Amino acid sequence: MSSPLRLGIAGIGTVGVGTIRLVQRNAAMIAARTGREVTISAVSARSRDKDRGIRLGDYAWEDDPVALATRDDVDTFVELMGGENGPARASVEAALAAGKDVVTANKALLAHHGQTLAERAEANGAVLRFEAAVAGGIPCVKALTEGLAGNRVTRVMGVMNGTCNYILTRMESAGLSYDQVFAEASDLGYLEADPQLDVGGIDAGHKLALLASIAFGTQVDFDGIALEGIERIKIEDISHAADMGFRVKLLGVAQMTGRGLEARMSPCLVPAGSPLGQLEGATNMVVLEGDAVGQVVLRGAGAGEGPTASAVMSDVIDIARGIRVSTFGQPAATLSRAMPAEVATPAPFYLRMILKDRPGALAKIAACLGDAGISIDRMRQYDHAEGSAPVLIVTHRAMRRSLDEAIVAMAGTGVLESDPVALRIEDV
Numbered sequence: 001m002s003s004p005l006r007l008g009i010a011g012i013g014t015v016g017v018g019t020i021r022l023v024q025r026n027a028a029m030i031a032a033r034t035g036r037e038v039t040i041s042a043v044s045a046r047s048r049d050k051d052r053g054i055r056l057g058d059y060a061w062e063d064d065p066v067a068l069a070t071r072d073d074v075d076t077f078v079e080l081m082g083g084e085n086g087p088a089r090a091s092v093e094a095a096l097a098a099g100k101d102v103v104t105a106n107k108a109l110l111a112h113h114g115q116t117l118a119e120r121a122e123a124n125g126a127v128l129r130f131e132a133a134v135a136g137g138i139p140c141v142k143a144l145t146e147g148l149a150g151n152r153v154t155r156v157m158g159v160m161n162g163t164c165n166y167i168l169t170r171m172e173s174a175g176l177s178y179d180q181v182f183a184e185a186s187d188l189g190y191l192e193a194d195p196q197l198d199v200g201g202i203d204a205g206h207k208l209a210l211l212a213s214i215a216f217g218t219q220v221d222f223d224g225i226a227l228e229g230i231e232r233i234k235i236e237d238i239s240h241a242a243d244m245g246f247r248v249k250l251l252g253v254a255q256m257t258g259r260g261l262e263a264r265m266s267p268c269l270v271p272a273g274s275p276l277g278q279l280e281g282a283t284n285m286v287v288l289e290g291d292a293v294g295q296v297v298l299r300g301a302g303a304g305e306g307p308t309a310s311a312v313m314s315d316v317i318d319i320a321r322g323i324r325v326s327t328f329g330q331p332a333a334t335l336s337r338a339m340p341a342e343v344a345t346p347a348p349f350y351l352r353m354i355l356k357d358r359p360g361a362l363a364k365i366a367a368c369l370g371d372a373g374i375s376i377d378r379m380r381q382y383d384h385a386e387g388s389a390p391v392l393i394v395t396h397r398a399m400r401r402s403l404d405e406a407i408v409a410m411a412g413t414g415v416l417e418s419d420p421v422a423l424r425i426e427d428v
Contacts, residue, residue, distance in 0.1 A: 004037040005320045006073055010065035010091055011080035012045040015105055015132065017052050018309030019078065024055065030313075034320035041073040069095035076101045076319055078312065084108040092117060092128075099124045103315040105132035105308060111206035114213065114220035115335065118327035128327045129315035134207045135160055137307025138300040139314060140286040144214040145329040151290025153215040157253040157428070161204040162282030162302040163190045164230050164250040168267075169280050172238045172247070178231070190282070200229035201250060201265040208252035211286070212263055214329045216256045217336060221263075224340030228266035232421055237352055240382075240392050241269050241423075246350075247277045251426055260339030268426040269350055275299070276428050287428070346397040348377060348425040353410075354417040357389045361415035365391070368413065372406035374398040388417050400424070 007023070009016055023030070023040055031037045042060035044067075062068035069077045069091040077095035079102060081088045088109055095102050096117065104110070110117065110130055121128040131141045135158070144153070159165050163185055170181045182199070185191055190198075197203045209222040230250050241248050246269035254263040270276045275297045279285050284302030289295050301307035318325075328335060355361040362379075369376060375396045382390040395403070407420055 002036040004039045005034075005316070006039050006041040006075045007078055007316065008042050008044070008068045008071055008074035008076070009040060009078045009080065010044040010068055010087075011082070012043055012052055012056075013080065014305045015308045015312065016043075016045070016080045017054055018305035019080065019312045020054050020056075022309050022313050030317060030320070034317055036320055038316060038320055042068055042071055044068040065091035066094045069100065070098050074100065076103060076316065078316070079104040079106055080312070082106055082108070084112045089113060093120065096120045096124055096126050096128065099126050101126050101319050102128045103132075103312055103319070104128070104130050105312060106130070107133040107203070107206040107210065111209045111220060111222040114210065114327065115332060118332035121327060122332055127319065127324050129318065129325075130210070130327075131315050132308050132311035134210055135284040135286055135298075136162075136300065136302040136304065137310045138284055138286055138298045138302070139311070140211065140288070140298050141214065142314065143288060143296065143298060144211065145325050148288060148290050148293060148296070149329065151292045153288065153290050155253065155255040155289040156208070156211050156215045156286070157251060157426075158284065158286035159249050159276060159279055160207040160252055160284055160286065160302065161198055161201070161250060162284055163198040164201075164204070165279060165284070166190060166282045167199070168230065168233065168238070168248050168250070171233075171235055172242065175235065177235050178233055196229070199231055201227045204250060204252055205265040208254055208263060208265055212254035212261065212338075213335065215254065215288070216261060216338075217330060217334070218261060218338035219335045220328070221261070221338040221340060224261065224263060224338055226264040226266065226343055228264075230267050233267055234421070236382075236390070237350075237421060237423065240352065240380075241350070242272070244394070245272050246270060246425065247272050248423065249276055249279070251276065253426065255345070257341055257345070259344065260341030262341045262343050262345060264343050266424065268424045270426050270428050274428045343400055346399050347427065348397055349395045349400075349403055350423040350425060351393040351395065351420050353391055353420040355389045355391055356415050356417055357387050358415065361389070362391065364413040364415050365393075365410055368406045368409040369393075369395065371409065372402045374402055374406055394425070
């Protein structure tokens with residue numbers, strides 16, 4: 001049997017604890033599968049005294065993760081601290097500079113600095129792996145870099161933030177408002193310290209940026225993703241969508257077009273009977289489409305101690321086996337600069353608005369749509385309140401920029417009580 005693969009683990013929160021548990025519990029099985037032992041040399045965290053419910057006395061302790069990353073008895077540095085800069089970035093850079101392999105669960109770090117770090121890894125003969133950074137326990141990074149490597153990927157899409165999916169499905173099942181379920185999710189500890197990372201689509205956007213880089217051979221470009229969160233979704237949108245056979249999801253979609261890379265993370269309507277439409281609770285789903293394989297659907301737990309630690313260990317085990325894959329599936333120098341493209345793929349749209357209850361109000365809205373070249377597929381009016389008329393419109397396929405033009409024109413009609421809510425109906 002070969003010499004052990006020695007790990008240094010920085011960050012002993014939920015995922016770090018889960019990773020250490022897997023190393024301790026499954027040591028014999030891992031050794032049998034890799035042909036070498038996987039051991040832990042040292043760890044680092046903010047507090048030595050916290051009771052984490054696991055045995056740490058066998059490992060050396062480093063207060064400074066950079067010192068941990070450069071220890072002589074660490075072969076692979078495992079970064080589980082999080083954050084796009086600070087100690088996480090400094091320690092990963094130090095490990096790569098020392099020629100050590102790195103495994104990370106840090107999506108923000110890679111979404112903002114992935115190209116530079118990939119180049120640094122290759123220059124120093126190291127590998128940088130990040131299965132745990134995208135969709136928890138779902139092996140979607142491995143699927144793209146290995147299983148589907150012979151395909152020309154045509155589209156990547158998915159529900160990649162479990163908190164948002166929990167909020168939207170809970171609103172539907174319990175008939176609760178967004179604010180009520182947001183408070184519930186906060187009490188349950190589902191939200192990030194900065195909730196905007198979840199409900200604003202930023203966390204899921206980081207993940208989409210990483211998958212798009214692998215899928216289309218481009219440099220990571222988080223800034224090129226059009227982001228829209230779920231804050232404006234009302235229980236009315238949930239119920240109206242259900243009436244029409246749809247469900248609302250925070251959906252990420254990336255596809256290469258003749259104009260460049262279209263990438264968006266936004267709330268959309270999807271058919272209720274589709275795999276994405278049937279997704280419940282905090283579960284994630286990634287859908288990959290290739291020219292040879294067709295559509296592949298991957299579903300599983302998107303977060304949590306066990307699922308994310310499982311993803312960390314999948315990268316560790318590959319390194320132990322001697323499997324060395326470029327960070328984004330091909331040498332960093334060959335990744336092209338992404339040319340962000342305005343989302344111009346036409347689609348039907350759902351529009352919800354409240355009109356002033358006066359003669360000709362609806363005709364003015366229809367005229368704005370018609371002037372923008374958009375035709376109406378169906379329309380409904382719901383429970384009139386005193387002086388106002390809630391209206392729901394579903395359009396035929398249209399460009400988003402045309403719809404935006406129509407919405408701007410609607411604002412000048414004087415018949416709107418509030419800004420319309422517009423949701424794309426995605427073909428899945």
